Amino acid sequence: MIAEIAFPIPLHRTFYYRLPAALEVSAAPGLRVLVPFGFRQAAGVIVKLLKDSEADLSGFREVKSVIKLLDASPVFTDDIVELAFWMRDRWNSPVGLSLEAFFGGRLADLYAFEDILRPTENQVLVDSPPISGFSAEAVARIGGAIGPSASENAQQGGASLSLPKVFLLTHPPGILRNEIFIPLCARAMSSGGQVLLMVPDLNVIASFAKTLSGIFGEPNIALWHSHLTPVQRKNTWTGVLSGRHRLLVGMRSAAFLPFRKLALAIVDSEHDNVYKQEEEKNKLHFHARELLLRRARSHGTCVTLASPCPSLETYGRAVAGDFELVAPVAWTHGETVGSQAEDASEKTGIGRGIGKAPAASYSALTTALPAPLSAVAGQAGVSVIDMNKYAGLIAEPLADKIKLTLERGRKVLLLTGRKGYTGLIFCVKCGWTKRCARCRVPMSVVKEEAAGVEQFLCRRCGRKDPYSEICPRCSGTIFRRSGLGTQKAEEAAKALFPAARTARFDGDVVRKSARNARETLEGFLKGGTEILVGTRIAARDRGLETLGLVAVLDADIEISSTDFRASEKAFQLFYEAYHSLKVSGAELAVQTREPGHYVLSLLKEMDYQKFLNSELQTRKDFFYPPFSFLVKVSFASFDLKALQDFEAVFLKELDFLSEAGSEGAGSEILGPVGAADPKKRKFFSQYYLVKAANEKISADCLEKLRSLTPPKKVKMTVIADPYGFR
Known part of the structure; x- marks a missing residue:
C-alpha cells in the first residue's frame, strides 16, 4: 500500500511512501508519520492511502518506506485534510504548511493526545447583564441560531450537516459590542459549546480578556497570539482540543485551533485587513474570516461578523442573501425610525430594526442599501x-x-x-x-x-x-x-x-x-x-x-x-x-x-x-471583488529578456481564460503593472492581475501557475485574493 504524504515545507507537492505490511492495518489519513526525507528523517501527514496500482510511480527508482506512525489515531480529521487542500485551491497555500498550522506547533512535536482527547465537562452558566433596545434584538436574533455544534450532533446521531448560520452585525463604532458579545458568549457556553472571539489587535485582546475573565472566570478563557511562548501555545492548543478552554480570544491564526464543540465564532472588526496573511516570507496564505466561514460548515457553528463599517465583500454577500444582516435602523441622520425603516424595507426588503437581506444575485448589489450605516448628525x-x-x-x-x-x-x-x-x-x-x-x-x-x-x-x-x-x-x-x-x-x-x-x-x-x-x-x-x-x-x-x-x-x-x-x-x-x-x-x-x-x-x-x-x-x-476573484502574479529579475520570455510562457499558460465559456465571462488578465524601463533600471519587477469570474476558475488558474517553473534568473510570486498593492 502507498501513502501520499504532505510535509510542512513551502512546496506545492506531496510525496509517495510505501507502508510496511505491519503498519497497513493502523494507517489512515490524518495520521502523522516519520519517514526518510533526503538525508534526514522528517514528520509528515498521510493525506491519502492508495493501492500500488492507483499510484503513478513512473520515474521513481525507489519508493522509500514509512519508518513508523507517530499517533494511535488520526490527529487531523477528514474535514481538516480536505480544508488544507481547499486552502491550496483558494490561496495557493502548500498543503503541508496548512496542516502544520492546524497542529499549532511543529509536526514533529509529540503531544500526549490520548490524555488530551479525554472529554472534559465544565459547563459554564452565567447570568447575563440586562440589556434592551437594539442590543436585546440582536442577541435574540443571533442567539436563536446558537446550539450544540454539528460535531456534537454527529456524535449523537443527529441530522446531516447544513450550511452555517452567518450574521453580519453592524454597530456604531466603539459602543454596543460588549452588550451583544457577552450575552452571546454566555448563551453558547451555557449550551455546552465553545466560543471563538477573533480580534485584529493585540491590545484589543488584552482589553477583551480582562472584561471576559471577570464574567466567565479566568480558567475558562484562553488567549492566542504571536507573543505566546511555545509552552503557552502548547497548553492553549491542547486546552482547546480537550474542551478545557471554553472561550478563546485570539488573532487571525486562532482560526486554525482544534475546537471540539465550536458553537459560536465572532469576528470583531471583520473589515480589518490584518485578517489576511499574505506576507512573502510566510508561504502560508489565508484570510481568517473566509477560513473560519469554511470551517463552520463542518461544526454547524453560528458565525457573527461584526463591524461598524463592514467590508464591501461581506456586505455584498449579506445583500445577496448569503448572510443575515443585523443592524440598528434607528442609527441614522436623526430622521424618525419609522420613516427610515419603511424606506429601507421598500427598497431592499429589510424590515424595521433587524431583518434578512433578500436573496439576490450580485447584479442586484447596487440597489439602495439599508440606512443603519450613517453617522449621527451633529456629533463632530x-x-x-x-x-x-x-x-x-x-x-x-x-x-x-x-x-x-x-x-x-x-x-x-x-x-x-x-x-x-x-x-x-x-x-x-x-x-x-x-x-x-x-x-x-x-x-x-x-x-x-x-x-x-x-x-x-x-x-x-x-x-x-x-x-x-x-x-x-x-x-x-x-x-x-x-x-x-x-x-x-x-x-x-x-x-x-x-x-x-x-x-x-x-x-x-x-x-x-x-x-x-x-x-x-x-x-x-x-x-x-x-x-x-x-x-x-x-x-x-x-x-x-x-x-x-x-x-x-x-x-x-x-x-x-x-x-x-x-x-x-x-x-x-x-x-x-x-x-x-x-x-x-x-x-x-x-x-x-x-x-x-x-x-x-x-x-x-x-x-x-x-x-x-x-x-x-x-x-x-470594473469587475473587482465581490464580483470576481483576483490572483496577483509578480515577476522580478535582473535579466529583462529572461523576465519577458517567461512572462510569455505565463500568458500562454493562462490562455484558457479566454475559452472558459459563459461561466467564465468577464475573466481577464491586466498588466503588466510597473513595466520595466531598461534605460533607467538594472532590476526589473512588474505584476499581472488575473480577474477570475468564479472560485473554480481562480483555482484552475492557480493550478496552472503551480505547474510553471521559472528559470533561475526570474522570481515569480503568486498571491490569491491580494490585499497589498503598494
Whole structure:
C-alpha cells in the first residue's frame, strides 16, 4: 500500500511512501508519520492511502518506506485534510504548511493526545447583564441560531450537516459590542459549546480578556497570539482540543485551533485587513474570516461578523442573501425610525430594526442599501485642509486646531499611513532608490531612537543598512523623500508643541514590546499623554471623552494608492476616526493635496451607506471583488529578456481564460503593472492581475501557475485574493 504524504515545507507537492505490511492495518489519513526525507528523517501527514496500482510511480527508482506512525489515531480529521487542500485551491497555500498550522506547533512535536482527547465537562452558566433596545434584538436574533455544534450532533446521531448560520452585525463604532458579545458568549457556553472571539489587535485582546475573565472566570478563557511562548501555545492548543478552554480570544491564526464543540465564532472588526496573511516570507496564505466561514460548515457553528463599517465583500454577500444582516435602523441622520425603516424595507426588503437581506444575485448589489450605516448628525465637525496651499508636515490651520484643542484640556490623535521615519527616498538626479540586497524591494527610512541615527530598513525581511548622503549610482547628494512616517510626524509634533506630552503608537512599537505598547496606549487613554501619533491601529475603537481632535496628516497615501480597495480603506479610517470623537466641539481634520477626491466629498455627511452604494457600483463596472476573484502574479529579475520570455510562457499558460465559456465571462488578465524601463533600471519587477469570474476558475488558474517553473534568473510570486498593492 502507498501513502501520499504532505510535509510542512513551502512546496506545492506531496510525496509517495510505501507502508510496511505491519503498519497497513493502523494507517489512515490524518495520521502523522516519520519517514526518510533526503538525508534526514522528517514528520509528515498521510493525506491519502492508495493501492500500488492507483499510484503513478513512473520515474521513481525507489519508493522509500514509512519508518513508523507517530499517533494511535488520526490527529487531523477528514474535514481538516480536505480544508488544507481547499486552502491550496483558494490561496495557493502548500498543503503541508496548512496542516502544520492546524497542529499549532511543529509536526514533529509529540503531544500526549490520548490524555488530551479525554472529554472534559465544565459547563459554564452565567447570568447575563440586562440589556434592551437594539442590543436585546440582536442577541435574540443571533442567539436563536446558537446550539450544540454539528460535531456534537454527529456524535449523537443527529441530522446531516447544513450550511452555517452567518450574521453580519453592524454597530456604531466603539459602543454596543460588549452588550451583544457577552450575552452571546454566555448563551453558547451555557449550551455546552465553545466560543471563538477573533480580534485584529493585540491590545484589543488584552482589553477583551480582562472584561471576559471577570464574567466567565479566568480558567475558562484562553488567549492566542504571536507573543505566546511555545509552552503557552502548547497548553492553549491542547486546552482547546480537550474542551478545557471554553472561550478563546485570539488573532487571525486562532482560526486554525482544534475546537471540539465550536458553537459560536465572532469576528470583531471583520473589515480589518490584518485578517489576511499574505506576507512573502510566510508561504502560508489565508484570510481568517473566509477560513473560519469554511470551517463552520463542518461544526454547524453560528458565525457573527461584526463591524461598524463592514467590508464591501461581506456586505455584498449579506445583500445577496448569503448572510443575515443585523443592524440598528434607528442609527441614522436623526430622521424618525419609522420613516427610515419603511424606506429601507421598500427598497431592499429589510424590515424595521433587524431583518434578512433578500436573496439576490450580485447584479442586484447596487440597489439602495439599508440606512443603519450613517453617522449621527451633529456629533463632530469635519474639515478638509488643502495642502497645495501650505508647506510643512502640519499645515497652519491644523496647527491652530491642535493648539486650541490642547488649550481646552483635550487630547489630540495624529494619524499617518506609514511606520518609520519616511516611506521611500530617491535621488533627484538619477532616480536611484535604495533596495534591499536580499529582497530587492524598496527600503524605508527609520530613525534609531537611542542613537538618533537614520537607517534603511526592509519591511519584508528586517534587514538594516546604514543611511548614506551620497547616491551610489551618480554621486548625487540631493534626495527627495516620499511618504510621511510616524517617527517624522512625532518629531514634527514635538517641534511645534514642545510643552505637550507626545507619544507614538504603531506596528513597530507593538512588535518591539507588547507591554510598552499597552503602557503607551494607556498613557493616552487614561494618563497624561496629550498628543498620540500613530498609524491606523491607533484609531481602532479608541473613543474617549477627552479626545478633541483626530487629524489624518497624509490622506493622499490612503486615497491615491493603486489598490482597488484604497477608497474603502480610506473611508473606513475616516469613519472610525470620526466616531471616536465623543465630546461637543470635537473635530476630524484631513490634510490632502486632492481635496476634490470623491471619498473626501462624502466626509461632510459621513454616510457609509452612500459610500457603499457608490463603491459597489464602481466595483461592478470594473469587475473587482465581490464580483470576481483576483490572483496577483509578480515577476522580478535582473535579466529583462529572461523576465519577458517567461512572462510569455505565463500568458500562454493562462490562455484558457479566454475559452472558459459563459461561466467564465468577464475573466481577464491586466498588466503588466510597473513595466520595466531598461534605460533607467538594472532590476526589473512588474505584476499581472488575473480577474477570475468564479472560485473554480481562480483555482484552475492557480493550478496552472503551480505547474510553471521559472528559470533561475526570474522570481515569480503568486498571491490569491491580494490585499497589498503598494
